[in-house]
Amino acid sequence: MERIPLSNAAFEGDNNAYLFTEGSEVALIDTGDWTATTREQLEAALAERGLAFADVDQVFLTHWHGDHTGLAGAIQAEGGAEVYVHEADAPLVEGDEDAWNTMYELQEEYFEQWGMPEEQRAVLRERMSDAETGAASPTVTTFADGETFPVPGGELEVVHASGHAAGLCMFETTFEGRREVLSGDALLPVYTPNVGGADVRVDRPLERYLRALRGIVEADYHRAWPGHRDPIDEPADRAQHIIDHHAERAWRVLDALDREGPCDTWTVSAALFGDLEDIHILHGPGESYAHLEHLERAGTVVREETEYRLADGVAEVLAAKDERRWHLEY
CATH class of the missing domain: 3.60.15.10 (Ribonuclease Z/Hydroxyacylglutathione hydrolase-like)
Structure with a gap:
């Protein structure tokens, strides 16, 4: 080879x-x-x-x-x-063509769910069209x-x-x-x-x-x-390093929710990655969503329509800085 x-x-x-x-x-x-x-x-x-x-x-x-x-x-x-x-x-x-149209439609649904501003959606559509x-x-x-x-x-x-x-x-x-x-x-x-x-x-x-x-x-x-x-x-x-990286990112997602209060995926993405350009406009909120969805199923985060908040008791764990707990769960 x-x-x-x-x-x-x-x-x-x-x-x-x-x-x-x-x-x-x-x-x-x-x-x-x-x-x-x-x-x-x-x-x-x-x-x-x-x-x-x-x-x-x-x-x-x-x-x-x-x-x-x-x-x-x-x-x-x-x-x-x-x-x-x-x-x-x-x-x-x-x-x-049907498969690609389904992909684009699903992307648009997620853009809405994530709270992606229309200006960024337009940039992303142009990027994908190019x-x-x-x-x-x-x-x-x-x-x-x-x-x-x-x-x-x-x-x-x-x-x-x-x-x-x-x-x-x-x-x-x-x-x-x-x-x-x-x-x-x-x-x-x-x-x-x-x-x-x-x-x-x-x-x-x-x-x-x-x-x-x-x-x-x-x-x-x-x-x-x-x-x-x-x-x-x-x-x-x-x-294993990437697994640990995602455990650390989960901690950062929870910290963002603790600081921002109930908020959408786009707000969490901004807390994690700052301003985004080009294809990262898709990748940033996408990665944030992947973590929020994972934490929601674990019972650590609660979703109400398009907003997420910490589940009861999680803020206290964050305050104690017991990061090991989240490493074990990931």
Whole structure:
């Protein structure tokens, strides 16, 4: 397996595509985005190895976001590659109009529920409209958690890791007798993947993501190969760090409610992240919502229509600064 770094203007850092080759067989994990620059980079990387888009037999996608799927259609068009993606993300990757309209409608419902001001909604709509490039959509073959696929030089096992996206999957494999994982955006070396805003279709997004992280801790992989930036040499430690990060963020959410009194998601987001720009207008309140929803189900927070308040007795715990209690609950 070889990692192919690809440029990306997004804050997560450069994308990665992963190349498997053996004999005449060629497989890719993710493709980078749809831009001309990324296409030139991927074509050049393949050419250095005597390959072209037409030589790719299989493309496995970690999830539906455009910075991971952007060139899948172009690769398929060149040589008929089989494109695989989790069944939950398949309609979006294939460009199904009904699926995308449902996504946009759900986003608008959440914007209203979160209390997002109209000015920010307009900025976000324009941002998302600009991202619609008309890149070729592939025809896909779906997979589900636990399925295995032979690839050149090895085998991939699908590990569903929903949270950041409904169909986000990792691919477990073995190198030199050691279990490793291609983690997509489930585990990143620098940023913590957004939950709640990055895919509003996900029910109980934080609960699902924490479950995926605990799975990474328990698996104790030798190495993780993420969707962005450099390999992660201690995946279990990184996953536990993100779990702890969310426990600390839960404390900050509760502190914001204690200071602000009953308030909506947008107000909590402002307390956590300040003024937001670009795609963060979606990610900030989305992450805040994911925590508020998680805390509501735990009985720590009470929601009344679009506003949240602390449950009885929680303010006293906050005053005692007993932060350990919330770490245990997360």
